[in-house]
Amino acid sequence: MKNSLIITFAILLFSSCFLTKTIAQKKEGLKDALKPDFFIGTALSVNQVAGKDPRALAVVRKHFDAIVPENCMKSMFLQPEQGHFFFDDADRFVAFGERNHLWMTGHCLVWHSQTPAWLFVDKNGKDVSRDTLIARMRNHIMTVVGRYKGRIKGWDVVNEAFNDDGTYRKSKWYEIIGEDFIPLAFKFAHEADPNAQLYYNDYGLANAAKRNAVVKLVQSLKAQGLRIDAVGEQGHNGMNYPDLRELEKSIEAFAATGVKVMITELDLTVLPTPTHTETADVSTNFEYQKSLNPYPDGLPEAIDSAWTQRYLEMFKIFLRHKDVISRVTLWGISDADTWRNDWPIKGRTDYPLLFDRQYNAKPVVAEIIKAANEMNKKNGKNKS
Numbered sequence: 001m002k003n004s005l006i007i008t009f010a011i012l013l014f015s016s017c018f019l020t021k022t023i024a025q026k027k028e029g030l031k032d033a034l035k036p037d038f039f040i041g042t043a044l045s046v047n048q049v050a051g052k053d054p055r056a057l058a059v060v061r062k063h064f065d066a067i068v069p070e071n072c073m074k075s076m077f078l079q080p081e082q083g084h085f086f087f088d089d090a091d092r093f094v095a096f097g098e099r100n101h102l103w104m105t106g107h108c109l110v111w112h113s114q115t116p117a118w119l120f121v122d123k124n125g126k127d128v129s130r131d132t133l134i135a136r137m138r139n140h141i142m143t144v145v146g147r148y149k150g151r152i153k154g155w156d157v158v159n160e161a162f163n164d165d166g167t168y169r170k171s172k173w174y175e176i177i178g179e180d181f182i183p184l185a186f187k188f189a190h191e192a193d194p195n196a197q198l199y200y201n202d203y204g205l206a207n208a209a210k211r212n213a214v215v216k217l218v219q220s221l222k223a224q225g226l227r228i229d230a231v232g233e234q235g236h237n238g239m240n241y242p243d244l245r246e247l248e249k250s251i252e253a254f255a256a257t258g259v260k261v262m263i264t265e266l267d268l269t270v271l272p273t274p275t276h277t278e279t280a281d282v283s284t285n286f287e288y289q290k291s292l293n294p295y296p297d298g299l300p301e302a303i304d305s306a307w308t309q310r311y312l313e314m315f316k317i318f319l320r321h322k323d324v325i326s327r328v329t330l331w332g333i334s335d336a337d338t339w340r341n342d343w344p345i346k347g348r349t350d351y352p353l354l355f356d357r358q359y360n361a362k363p364v365v366a367e368i369i370k371a372a373n374e375m376n377k378k379n380g381k382n383k384s
C-alpha cells in the first residue's frame with residue numbers, strides 16, 4: 001500500500017515536471033532561444049505594418065526581436081517625385097518597432113532597383129551629370145537617415161552593387177558616378193546619423209568571385225576611414241544552392257576583414273527554375289508553366305523533410321559563427337506572404353519561410369530552438 005502510494009506520487013511528480021517543461025518549450029519563441037547568439041528578424045510588408053494582418057504580428061511579437069521593411073523604405077516609395085517624400089508607411093513601421101522594442105534596420109538607401117523614374121534623368125530624359133546625381137543621392141540619404149536618426153539602428157546603405165563575376169554592376173549609379181558611388185553613400189549615411197550601423201548588402205556572396213569583390217570593397221572603405229559595420233548576405237537560397245561550405249567560407253572571409261556578418265533576407269525555395277539560376281535580381285522573371293508549380297496543394301513529405309534538414313543545417317552554421325553573426329533576418333513571416341510566390345515566376349505556391357500559411361510554426365522552428373539551446377548550454381556568448 002505504502003509502496004504503491006510512493007510510486008503514484010513519483011509518477012505524478014515526474015509527469016508534472018515533464019508537462020511544465022513541455023509548456024515552457026511551447027512558450028519559448030525563436031528570439032528567446034537565440035537571445036545569446038544574434039538578433040532574429042523578419043521583413044514586414046506595408047499591410048502588416050498597417051495592422052491588417054494581426055496573426056502575422058502575433059508571430060512577430062512572439063518570435064522575432066528585429067524587423068526590416070520589405071518595401072516601404074525603398075527610394076521609389078520614399079521619394080516618388082523629386083523633393084516630395086512620402087513617409088507614412090515608413091513612420092508606421094518605425095512606430096511599430098518602437099512599441100514592440102524591436103531592433104530596426106532600414107532597407108535600402110542606394111540600389112539599382114525600385115528607384116523612382118526621375119532619379120537618374122533630367123527633364124528631357126537625359127542622364128544627369130555626376131555632380132547632380134551625387135547631390136540627389138546626398139539629399140535622399142540625409143533626409144531619410146536624418147528623419148530616423150537614433151531610431152533605425154542600422155542601414156543597408158548600398159544594395160547589390162556587384163555582378164556574379166565580381167565586376168561592378170553597370171547600374172545608373174555606377175555609370176554616372178563611377179565606383180565612388182559606394183564610398184560616397186557610406187560617407188553621407190554616416191554624416192546623417194553618426195551612431196547608425198552601416199551595411200553593404202548583396203546576394204550570391206557564397207560565390208568566390210563576388211565574395212572577393214565584397215572583401216576588397218570592405219577593405220577599401222576601411223582604408224578610406226569610412227564606417228562599415230557589417231556585410232549583409234541576403235540568403236535567398238534554394239535546395240541545391242548555395243553550397244553550404246562556400247556559404248560558411250564567405251562568413252569567415254567577411255569576418256576576417258573585421259566587420260560583422262548578417263544574414264539579411266533568408267528564405268529557402270523548393271520550387272524549380274527553368275534554367276539554373278542563383279540570382280536574386282528582382283528583374284529576373286520567367287513565364288508561368290504548370291510544371292514549374294509542382295506543389296500547389298502542399299509539400300510531399302520527402303521534400304518537406306529535406307527542406308527542414310537544410311534549414312536546420314543553415315542555422316547550425318549561423319550558430320557556429322555566432323561570434324561574428326549579429327543578425328539573421330527572414331524575408332517575411334509566413335508562406336502566405338512571401339515574395340517567392342511571385343518571383344521569379346508569378347502565381348506559384350512556395351514554402352520558403354518558417355511559418356506556414358496558417359501562421360503555425362513549422363517543425364523546423366522547434367529544431368532551431370533545440371539546436372540553439374544545446375549550443376548555448378555548452379558555451380554562452382552575449383550578442384554585440
Ligand code: XIL
Nearest residue numbers: 070071107159234265280281282339
Ligand atoms: C523584394 C520584395 O520582397 C518584393 O515585394 C518586391 O516586389 C521586390 O523586392 N533583394 C532585396 C529585396 O534586397 O529588397 C527584394 O525584395 C528581394 C531581393
